[in-house]
Amino acid sequence: MSKIIKLHDMSLRDGMHSIAHQFTLQNMVDVSQALDKARVPLIEVTHGDGLSGDSVNYGFALHKDEEYLSAVIPKLKYSKVSVLLIPGIGTVDHLKMVEDLGVKTVRVATHCSEADVSEQHISYAAGRGFDTVGFLMMAHMLSAKEIVEQASKMAGYGANCLYVTDSAGHMLPEEVSAKIGLMREAFPNHEIGFHGHHNLGMAVANSLAAVEAGADRIDGSVAGFGAGAGNTPLEVFAAVCDLKGINLDVDLSALMDAAEDVATPIMGDKLPRVSRGALTLGYAGVYSSFLLHAIRAEKKHGVPAREILLELGRRKTVGGQEDMIEDVALELLRAGG
């Protein structure tokens, strides 16, 4: 029996970006129940920008993180739940607020070159016995060697799993192989994970490359929910893995049903696709959750979203800088853009 690759569902966290953080509690319960039935081992539940992401900058969710977690966790039989925390947005206090709700995994996310802002949160989570993940975002912006250096800091704070995160959906399979391969070599005793976005249509191929290079965990979401063109569509990835003889230990048919019968009707016309805007994100290497905000700025100020996103790429913006979108739109407007 080959090693089991652990799937981590993003529908109810990264997928929150696709719907401007407006899932109802029932939506969350329905999707998580369908994932539970398909035996997906891990499901992430929080605001799209993690604990305490609720803000003017990122959008206010329909419910608080605590309410979503309390609705989802007690009903699960098989799946465990993770939360995301981005230092600078959420704090250790927010982690304390949810830790009694039955959360098993804490993922602490930083920009790929700024791992040292995660010390407080990773050491707290690891100290409390959580499955603790260090999540290096926008990993296309650093070399494989530099990613390993940053990941060592997170490992030093106590993370047991380290992620290469393609937040912009900009990577191609050979880059994924190189980065995951070097991580695998550098951290033989840690789990290694990959988080993809489908902005260049490469999420499934990239996730496969990650597994072949030694990854232990793969992120994705049913029906490809997620920022930009969405995350790796889990049902598609599961089918590909089955053909390749990669063991995920999930129920493929139940996963397909979860995507088709449960997830897709919730998203309706907001179902992510490789739209012009999403493709621009992948092409220019821009953080995926900027998409809906750029479209909103286009509507309010009349500057094309594509121009805004390209400019944000040129300025090397990082995750969380949604406040640059209106600022750049106004600047382009004045420049006659």
Add this chain to the structure above:
Amino acid sequence: MKIRCALIGSGNIGTDLLYKLLRSDVLEPVWMVGIDADSDGLKRARDLGVKTTHEGVDGLIKHLEEDNIEIAFDATSAYVHAENSRKLVAKGVKVIDLTPAAIGPFCVPPVNLDEHLNQGEDNVNMVTCGGQATIPMVYAVSRIQDVSYGEIIATISSKSAGPGTRKNIDEFTVTTSGAIEKVGGADKGKAIIILNPAEPPLMMRDTVHCLTKGEPDQEKITKSVLAMEKAVQAYVPGYRIKEGPVFDGNRVSIYLEVKGMGDYLPEYAGNLDIMTAASAKTAEMFAKQMIKNRT
């Protein structure tokens, strides 16, 4: 006559502040305190003729009286500030706290410095760099119209964030959001900080979003915000409104940029500048009051 002061902490903030104090008409930096004799900050201080110790605050305490130190700036960390402050205040030294410890009341000069002068506090806290850049603007809106929610996003270049800031990033968000409420006048405050590693380093930028109760009075708020920009520029010349105020329903958004004076770190590090300039300005006002009471 000048009031003699000591700087505790020889990192980015303490060293930048030293240059500002050397230009002051009413303050004289006499001591600089560090914990590493080889730190760049202490070396520079020695070269500038300032007395130094690398034995922490205890290395300073024994010299307070003979050197007549009346004001001390603490730019160490929230964890050691309480102890530093206790020792200094016991010797009658007024403490300006640049850490996010916030033992004393928050001080944002254009909003509430006069209030603190009248009350003669022993210890005032300078909030955070992001707080100094944005809270004047939250106040500029709330003095015109009730603000139910104030949010700020501070983006600084990675190069300008020292190890202390990085290790204790939660203190930034917690202290700043508290001050958005207490000093800015918003019912609820939220603060976000982002580090951006782009090269060349980006200028410090800050976004302020206020949600007003009822439709915002655009004309009055714009006037108030522009007046506040001038008030901050009086001590931070590189402070400017880049865009806005933008009005969208009950949202008022202001996009700011802070260019530093390039005293210690280059101009992009406006975050250092606004913190040290606000602290120097606060200390100068206290010093003028001390001098006035004596003559």
